[in-house]
Amino acid sequence: MNHNKQLDVPVLFLTFNRLETTIQVFEQIKKQKPTQFFLASDGPRVDKIDEANVVHSVRKYLLDSIDWRCEVHTLFRSKNLGCGKAVSSAITWFFDNVEYGIILEDDCLPSDSFFKYAKELLLYYKKEPSVMHIGGYNPLDISLNGTDSYYFTKIHQCWGWASWRRSWKNFSYDITIEEYKNFIHSRKFKQVFPHIEERRYWKRVFREMTDQKINTWDYQWTFAILKNMGFCINPCRNLISNIGFSKDALHTTDIHNKNNNALRYEIFDINHPAEIILNKEFTDRISEEHFNIPINHLFRYYVRNIFKDIILFSMKRFVKFCINKFKDLKDKPLKNL
Incomplete structure (x- = not known):
């Protein structure tokens, strides 16, 4: 890798109150020296003692550590919006300013080749609206048979990813109950989820989302992709480690989870699939092994x-x-x- 060459793809770095993981992810970004660097940080929670100082220290570390020439854009919230609104509004802000880019959270540690992989696919599918998401995480930690460097699936992985403004414009944080009902009763829903157990699972998740029982943004992004019959890209080998599993985390609290700090690999030479088509084997295994949906028990x-x-x-x-x-x-x- 040429350390003198700068990454000419915008990068959005989402941080909050975890300095240790922030430093590790930032060091990987720093190697790439992105020409456009966007920093977003939610505000401290008023009921958390000393969190304001911790959030400030994370922001100060980042601004003091940027030692390469680049455009720096910041969205530092003074008030806490919560995970769902803070992250989604930061991504919207990002795509209001750029046409495409890479998104990393403070606990998603990328391999060196992740940036090259994301850049190549962002450009390769720039004018292909059916491709909406480029993921860096492979939850199966396997390489399926074949020579392709990545696969198409219907469910995105958001631990280190990239996308386009044209795709994110379909996102809505507040999904109404009418939108929910129209989708789950549509032909599209049965097309993307041919297995009854999958439909049951996602009906429940989307209903909890519309009832605002889940403080997140990624299910809304899933909803937008599925509603538009979009494709998501997953690498043949895992390129992202989630290093944020801890008892103090918001979602990733189980330190014994198999996804905790998964091994990372490298994909330097990209072999593109011959056509944009759903990889059924990979998709079904994600449903079974990552989401614990027993679709093969349907026999x-x-x-x-x-x-x-x-x-x-x-x-x-x-x-x-x-x-x-x-x-x-x-x-x-x-x-x-």
């Missing part, structure tokens, strides 16, 4: 239903046979014994 479900239909059909035929026999006996004169 038993369908077999059980088939046998139920056979039994029901047989019983109906048997009842009909008995009725006809009874009618025949009734109509025939009794023979003398």
